[in-house]
Amino acid sequence: MSATGPAPAGRKRSPYPIWFYLPAAIVYAVLFLVPTVTSFYFSLTRWSIFDSQFIGFDNYVTFFQEPALVSGLWHTVVYAVVTSGLKVVLGLGLAVLLTSQIIGRGYLRSVVFFPVLVSTIGVGLTFTILMDPEDGLINESLALLGIQGPGWLTDPSYALLSVALVDVWKGVGLATLIYIAGIVSIPQEYFEAARVDGASAWQNFRSIVLPLARPATFTVILLSLIGGLRSFDLIWAMTRGGPGFTSDVIASVIYKQYQAGFYGLSTAGNVVLFLLVTAIIFPLSRFLNSREVDL
Amino acid sequence: MKRRQIGLAVLSAATAMALGACSAGSLGSSDDSSSGGGGKVTLSFLTDNQPETVKIAEGLAKDFNAKNPDITITVETRPQGTEGDNVVKTRLSTGDMTDVFMYNSGSLMQALAPQKNLTPVDEFAGQLDDNFKKSVGSDGKIYGVPFGNYMAGAILYNKDVYDKNGLKVPTSWAEFEANNAKLKAAGVDPVIQTYGETWTSQLFILGDYFNVEATTPGWADQYTKNQAKYATTPAARAGFDHLQEVHDKGYVNKDFASAKLTDGLNKLAKGEGAQYPILSAMLSQLIADNPGTENKIGLFAIPGADAAKNGLTVWAPNGLYIPTSTTGAKLDAAKKFLGFVASPEGCESLGKASQPTGPYAVTGCKLPDSVPQAVKDMQTYIDKPGASGLALEFLSPVKGPALEQICVEVGSGIRKADAAAKLYDEDVKKQAQQLGLEGW
Numbered sequence: 177m178s179a180t181g182p183a184p185a186g187r188k189r190s191p192y193p194i195w196f197y198l199p200a201a202i203v204y205a206v207l208f209l210v211p212t213v214t215s216f217y218f219s220l221t222r223w224s225i226f227d228s229q230f231i232g233f234d235n236y237v238t239f240f241q242e243p244a245l246v247s248g249l250w251h252t253v254v255y256a257v258v259t260s261g262l263k264v265v266l267g268l269g270l271a272v273l274l275t276s277q278i279i280g281r282g283y284l285r286s287v288v289f290f291p292v293l294v295s296t297i298g299v300g301l302t303f304t305i306l307m308d309p310e311d312g313l314i315n316e317s318l319a320l321l322g323i324q325g326p327g328w329l330t331d332p333s334y335a336l337l338s339v340a341l342v343d344v345w346k347g348v349g350l351a352t353l354i355y356i357a358g359i360v361s362i363p364q365e366y367f368e369a370a371r372v373d374g375a376s377a378w379q380n381f382r383s384i385v386l387p388l389a390r391p392a393t394f395t396v397i398l399l400s401l402i403g404g405l406r407s408f409d410l411i412w413a414m415t416r417g418g419p420g421f422t423s424d425v426i427a428s429v430i431y432k433q434y435q436a437g438f439y440g441l442s443t444a445g446n447v448v449l450f451l452l453v454t455a456i457i458f459p460l461s462r463f464l465n466s467r468e469v470d471l
Numbered sequence: 472m473k474r475r476q477i478g479l480a481v482l483s484a485a486t487a488m489a490l491g492a493c494s495a496g497s498l499g500s501s502d503d504s505s506s507g508g509g510g511k512v513t514l515s516f517l518t519d520n521q522p523e524t525v526k527i528a529e530g531l532a533k534d535f536n537a538k539n540p541d542i543t544i545t546v547e548t549r550p551q552g553t554e555g556d557n558v559v560k561t562r563l564s565t566g567d568m569t570d571v572f573m574y575n576s577g578s579l580m581q582a583l584a585p586q587k588n589l590t591p592v593d594e595f596a597g598q599l600d601d602n603f604k605k606s607v608g609s610d611g612k613i614y615g616v617p618f619g620n621y622m623a624g625a626i627l628y629n630k631d632v633y634d635k636n637g638l639k640v641p642t643s644w645a646e647f648e649a650n651n652a653k654l655k656a657a658g659v660d661p662v663i664q665t666y667g668e669t670w671t672s673q674l675f676i677l678g679d680y681f682n683v684e685a686t687t688p689g690w691a692d693q694y695t696k697n698q699a700k701y702a703t704t705p706a707a708r709a710g711f712d713h714l715q716e717v718h719d720k721g722y723v724n725k726d727f728a729s730a731k732l733t734d735g736l737n738k739l740a741k742g743e744g745a746q747y748p749i750l751s752a753m754l755s756q757l758i759a760d761n762p763g764t765e766n767k768i769g770l771f772a773i774p775g776a777d778a779a780k781n782g783l784t785v786w787a788p789n790g791l792y793i794p795t796s797t798t799g800a801k802l803d804a805a806k807k808f809l810g811f812v813a814s815p816e817g818c819e820s821l822g823k824a825s826q827p828t829g830p831y832a833v834t835g836c837k838l839p840d841s842v843p844q845a846v847k848d849m850q851t852y853i854d855k856p857g858a859s860g861l862a863l864e865f866l867s868p869v870k871g872p873a874l875e876q877i878c879v880e881v882g883s884g885i886r887k888a889d890a891a892a893k894l895y896d897e898d899v900k901k902q903a904q905q906l907g908l909e910g911w
Contacts, residue, residue, distance in 0.1 A: 238904075309726065327729065330883075417876070418876060419728060420879050420886065
């Protein structure tokens with residue numbers, strides 16, 4: 177029925193009627209545009225289970241006065257930078273190793289990638305048990321070596337970093353995969369020319385692999401930074417932001433407001449998170465992309 | 472051109488068929504429960520996943536079904552603590568709540584907006600105790616019946632350890648500290664703390680409320696009106712100070728940061744720790760996990776500054792509620808179930824499923840003579856005039872959501888007591904504003 181009257185303008189430019197966009201447009205509008213717009217409105221209200229009351233920017237004021245927020249912001253940045261940095265370094269190292277001629281390369285590649293496939297909550301719960309300060313496997317192993325391991329998740333100065341390390345363990349496979357793709361796509365001519373010139377392995381890496389894998393580096397940085405800024409599931413599964421508020425990130429602060437029934441406040445928090453991620457990622461992405469063109 | 476038209480026709484026909492099939496299918500599967508012949512009704516019943524609670528819920532469901540064979544009750548569980556609050560609120564707000572559900576009474580129940588979301592059950596008012604009616608009432612109506620017994624926020628202690636070290640039950644904080652010093656010297660952990668489950672960290676503050684009310688009568692009202700604060704009332708701040716003190720003096724067990732409720736209870740039962748500030752209802756789990764400890768565990772009220780004014784802080788039982796989304800035959804059946812729970816038969820079923828750990832809130836229900844020692848201790852406070860009072864959450868709707876985390880911080884030495892009291896005052900502000908209270 178819809179084929180009988182396509183718009184003349186659409187027919188000239190594209191062989192398909194413009195209505196073909198409709199299903200996707202409806203899905204996009206209903207699931208993304210409408211909730212986004214309504215969330216901007218609801219962030220200006222105080223709503224309980226059924227009614228809402230317009231209160232202007234009070235939620236934003238409260239949210240920025242939230243003591244956990246300031247530390248949460250800092251923890252978020254630390255978490256994002258630590259995970260992103262480690263994923264770049266370890267991912268590149270592993271990718272160089274796994275593109276070289278080593279025994280069991282295919283097997284090792286899948287081993288590195290395997291944690292990416294496991295459920296985050298499952299990983300979180302497993303590591304919570306492994307990191308138990310009294311009878312966790314990690315501290316019991318350290319005790320055999322005569323080392324008194326710290327309370328990985330219960331000591332306020334280690335909790336956030338312990339979770340970040342687990343995040344790296346889980347996510348480094350993806351970074352490695354991207355790097356492997358980047359390194360494999362470097363034309364062999366460069367390496368052949370370098371061999372003719374008698375370049376060492378380090379020179380190969382420093383002057384060929386590193387600069388020519390730059391697009392991969394940018395992708396890894398961007399993806400892991402976005403992932404780190406909005407990380408929530410792993411932190412919630414492992415520490416719930418604790419002990420106290422010492423591993424709270426923005427997302428978990430927002431979730432706690434939601435749990436407490438402060439729906440307007442948590443919506444305001446989500447708007448703030450949205451703006452923050454945009455403010456960091458958008459210029460970064462522009463910058464990294466412009467560098468890519470220069471290459 | 473033609474081929475495309477045919478393709479589109481086929482596509483749209485297929486879509487229409489798929490849509491039709493979809494709606495027919497979902498209609499077909501949803502009309503069996505309420506309109507089936509014979510008047511058989513199945514009620515769903517949501518409760519938290521604490522093992523003893525589940526036992527009680529299943530016991531009630533079974534005994535009720537034995538009396539009313541037409542009504543079957545299926546028990547569902549949810550997490551405890553703030554995560555459970557979230558489940559309850561979300562399901563209520565989406566109209567997806569079970570036919571009957573169990574939830575806290577007092578301030579947490581008030582936060583569910585009972586006028587809108589719950590069905591009043593005033594017909595059972597005559598069967599209920601006054602304190603309980605206060606804690607499930609709103610605007611002169613009552614919305615729930617008690618699920619469980621009264622409980623106390625108090626200190627459970629191991630009587631054997633006390634006897635061995637020649638200690639007496641303390642009635643003031645100074646005596647409590649003296650006991651702790653002796654216990655530590657004897658190589659026993661004086662105070663058990665279990666921050667692996669964060670809610671257990673709050674007892675020194677919440678269980679201290681009788682002492683606050685005793686020194687500053689009417690504090691709860693002033694607190695609700697934003698005229699009294701934790702940080703500026705010394706008696707109220709004392710709870711935070713106490714929590715800091717037991718940590719700073721090294722009176723807590725070594726694994727306090729990761730231990731869970733079950734670990735704490737077992738430590739107390741085995742005498743590895745001497746005293747555990749906790750809700751007395753946890754006694755049933757302690758006894759179930761450690762048979763033979765009924766008379767080894769005693770209870771005393773959390774001591775305050777003045778021995779003469781010391782008394783027990785009491786929690787009303789949780790309530791059973793019917794959401795407004797339950798209608799028709801299910802509503803009638805649900806009311807019948809609540810009537811059963813609020814009757815002596817209900818109390819009997821409760822006592823059969825789990826060791827009663829406090830007085831009943833239903834008139835005509837008596838505790839059996841064979842209750843554990845700690846419950847007898849609790850009864851002593853309750854029978855003595857002016858030696859027990861309701862906890863703050865039943866006297867004021869203002870309760871901040873972050874108290875657990877703040878207490879964990881104080882109890883782990885991350886934050887000092889005075890800063891914590893101030894932070895908590897800020898935290899409750901949000902709750903008061905959300906509830907639309909005056910003066911905030």
